[in-house]
Amino acid sequence: xxxxxxxxxxxxxxxxxxxxxxxxxxxxxxxxxxxxxxxxxxxxxxxxxxxxxxxxxxxxxxxxxxxxxxxxxxxxxxxxxxxxxxxxxxxxxxxxxxxxxxxxxxxxxxxxxxxxxxxxxxxxxxxxxxxxxxxxxxxxxxxxxxxxxxxxxxxxxxxxxxxxxxxxxxxxxxxxxxxxxxxxxxxxxxxxxxxxxxxxxxxxxxxxxxxxxxxxxxxxxxxxxxxxxxxxxxxxxxxxxxxxxxxxxxxxxxxxxxxxxxxxxxxxxxxxxxxxxxxxxxxxxxxxxxxxxxxxxxxxxxxxxxxxxxxxxxxxxxxxxxxxxxxxxxxxxxxxxxxxxxxxxxxxxxxxxxxxxxxxxxxxxxxxxxxxxxxxxxxxxxxxxxxxxxxxxxxxxxxxxxxxxxxxxxxxxxxxxxxxxxxxxxxxxxxxxxxxxxxxxxxxxxxxxxxxxxxxxxxxxxxxxxxxxxxxxxxxxxxxxxxxxxxxxxxxxxxxxxxxxxxxxxxxxxxxxxxxxxxxxxxxxxxxxxxxxxxxxxxxxxxxxxxxxxxxxxxxxxxxxxxxxxxxxxxxxxxxxxxxxxxxxxxxxxxxxxxxxxxxxxxxxxxxxxxxxxxxxxxxxxxxxxxxxxxxxxxxxxxxxxxxxxxxxxxxxxxxxxxxxxxxxxxxxxxx
Numbered sequence: 001x002x003x004x005x006x007x008x009x010x011x012x013x014x015x016x017x018x019x020x021x022x023x024x025x026x027x028x029x030x031x032x033x034x035x036x037x038x039x040x041x042x043x044x045x046x047x048x049x050x051x052x053x054x055x056x057x058x059x060x061x062x063x064x065x066x067x068x069x070x071x072x073x074x075x076x077x078x079x080x081x082x083x084x085x086x087x088x089x090x091x092x093x094x095x096x097x098x099x100x101x102x103x104x105x106x107x108x109x110x111x112x113x114x115x116x117x118x119x120x121x122x123x124x125x126x127x128x129x130x131x132x133x134x135x136x137x138x139x140x141x142x143x144x145x146x147x148x149x150x151x152x153x154x155x156x157x158x159x160x161x162x163x164x165x166x167x168x169x170x171x172x173x174x175x176x177x178x179x180x181x182x183x184x185x186x187x188x189x190x191x192x193x194x195x196x197x198x199x200x201x202x203x204x205x206x207x208x209x210x211x212x213x214x215x216x217x218x219x220x221x222x223x224x225x226x227x228x229x230x231x232x233x234x235x236x237x238x239x240x241x242x243x244x245x246x247x248x249x250x251x252x253x254x255x256x257x258x259x260x261x262x263x264x265x266x267x268x269x270x271x272x273x274x275x276x277x278x279x280x281x282x283x284x285x286x287x288x289x290x291x292x293x294x295x296x297x298x299x300x301x302x303x304x305x306x307x308x309x310x311x312x313x314x315x316x317x318x319x320x321x322x323x324x325x326x327x328x329x330x331x332x333x334x335x336x337x338x339x340x341x342x343x344x345x346x347x348x349x350x351x352x353x354x355x356x357x358x359x360x361x362x363x364x365x366x367x368x369x370x371x372x373x374x375x376x377x378x379x380x381x382x383x384x385x386x387x388x389x390x391x392x393x394x395x396x397x398x399x400x401x402x403x404x405x406x407x408x409x410x411x412x413x414x415x416x417x418x419x420x421x422x423x424x425x426x427x428x429x430x431x432x433x434x435x436x437x438x439x440x441x442x443x444x445x446x447x448x449x450x451x452x453x454x455x456x457x458x459x460x461x462x463x464x465x466x467x468x469x470x471x472x473x474x475x476x477x478x479x480x481x482x483x484x485x486x487x488x489x490x491x492x493x494x495x496x497x498x499x500x501x502x503x504x505x506x507x508x509x510x511x512x513x514x515x516x517x518x519x520x521x522x523x524x525x526x527x528x529x530x531x532x533x534x535x536x537x538x539x540x541x542x543x544x545x546x547x548x549x550x551x552x553x554x555x556x557x558x559x560x561x562x563x564x565x566x567x568x569x570x571x572x573x574x575x576x577x578x579x580x581x582x583x584x585x586x587x588x589x590x591x592x593x594x595x596x597x598x599x600x601x602x603x604x605x606x607x608x609x610x611x612x613x614x615x616x617x618x619x620x621x622x623x624x625x626x627x628x629x630x631x632x633x634x635x636x637x638x639x640x641x642x643x644x645x646x647x648x649x650x651x652x653x654x655x656x657x658x659x660x661x662x663x664x665x666x667x668x669x670x671x672x
Contacts, residue, residue, distance in 0.1 A: 396452065
């Protein structure tokens with residue numbers, strides 16, 4: 001446990017995550033070549049689609065050794081459409097390495113992954129990458145981190161410049177060591193290089209003194225702080241997120257990767273250091289002698305099924321019997337695999353904290369807990385955002401519909417944010433964005449031997465209410481000459497806990513009150529189904545629903561309770577619809593936060609185009625990279641925006657979108 005470091009590499013798209021991972025594999029001796037994203041030879045981007053598009057689509061895991069420690073590394077996607085892949089990995093990680101582009105600094109998806117890590121109190125290291133590029137500005141990145149994330153960043157590794165201002169070396173603020181890439185620094189530079197290292201070291205000592213009384217005493221006495229003591233205190237501060245260590249480098253040229261690995265070993269936590277939260281909050285977490293218990297945080301189907309598990313306590317061996325806590329079904333562990341991208345090697349035993357793949361179609365899904373037989377214990381499960389975009393998949397021949405549906409449902413089992421519905425013979429797929437749905441279509445085409453087309457993307461709306469309402473309605477029927485009836489009373493209103501109307505991820509609460517016998521179970525089942533499907537356009541969110549009463553009306557007492565199932569469902573459905581109408585039924589549509597960069601001369605055209613889409617622009621800033629426009633807009637208005645942006649900026653504009661909750665749909669298209 002103390003030798004283990006389990007961390008994810010997270011960042012905005014194209015910040016260099018996979019490039020860094022490949023250098024880690026090479027430097028640690030895990031592979032004898034350096035994979036390239038551009039050439040399609042990277043070990044972590046192993047899917048054909050990843051290699052053809054040059055982006056990470058699925059998270060990939062591997063393990064390496066460094067300075068006597070075992071590092072479990074997870075390379076995550078950077079595109080916002082694959083947020084679920086990042087979310088489920090962060091749920092089982094102990095820390096993160098956040099990569100920031102030294103030229104572009106903190107970007108929109110950097111903020112997203114930072115907030116995801118912050119919500120789990122994950123310790124973070126920041127690696128400022130691409131400092132070899134023109135326009136890189138390490139001090140500006142430090143200032144940006146402090147301002148945007150309200151954290152206390154401190155440089156552990158600083159960039160050193162030659163007399164022409166080019167990135168020529170690195171200095172370590174703790175050890176005082178220097179890496180000069182070619183030859184030796186010019187003698188006239190030495191005083192300035194020493195000054196930079198002294199300033200950086202003083203900053204770390206200042207942080208350590210704030211954290212530890214013994215270090216403070218040494219500083220007050222004017223004595224030097226021993227290196228081992230300084231590192232131990234800094235480790236404590238990093239693990240508790242009291243400061244954020246920042247390291248400089250250029251992954252493409254393998255600059256600073258070795259010192260980053262040193263920092264992972266020295267400053268990121270082992271499972272023993274992690275606070276009892278999340279999956280580590282269960283009884284006897286980390287105890288190898290406890291009954292086995294692990295979380296299935298990812299399931300992946302291809303030619304075979306891979307079930308990714310992080311073991312929280314106990315040990316697993318092949319051939320051992322376990323139970324899926326969700327279903328109660330017993331299963332036998334056929335094999336245990338330690339992964340390296342898409343390759344694996346068998347393991348005879350794994351212990352607490354280790355990430356392992358259990359191969360085979362075992363009926364598991366993301367969020368399942370596998371536990372020793374007779375010791376069922378459910379671990380906390382990750383929460384995923386709901387999909388915001390829908391598209392119809394239409395086979396050229398109707399006979400292929402069932403096969404298409406089956407292929408899509410296989411993918412939905414892999415991606416918790418993907419929803420597949422069959423409505424009136426049409427296969428509708430909901431996902432997190434246009435790229436997400438494009439990738440789904442390409443994967444399905446590789447698995448089926450018939451053609452299909454995609455319809456136009458449509459936003460997935462939600463529904464809520466603006467006030468409270470109640471209704472009592474009945475459903476009656478004449479069955480075999482016998483009059484039967486069920487009456488239901490339903491109340492609905494906004495959530496009472498202050499959650500904003502339409503905020504994503506807050507399903508309604510459903511309660512029952514004065515119910516009359518078991519017929520209420522049928523009414524409750526009908527209400528749950530209606531909540532999921534919605535009243536008119538989509539699922540209900542941000543509301544509280546109460547089944548006040550449900551009972552048999554009039555005669556028919558001789559009939560069994562089952563005879564009233566359909567009537568109970570109809571009465572509950574009608575009562576909910578009437579109560580919602582009384583409570584002020586409101587439609588919600590998804591909005592996105594956007595960040596657009598473009599040359600300054602194209603800023604006016606970009607602003608005019610955003611205005612035509614009903615966007616709410618919050619800031620426009622001009623800087624060394626041109627104009628940067630930030631704001632919010634309805635997702636429906638931003639479909640296809642990237643193509644339009646490239647057109648009006650002659651290919652020089654870039655845009656990043658991320659979900660920003662839901663807002664009321666108004667006739668004018670603005671926020672209600």
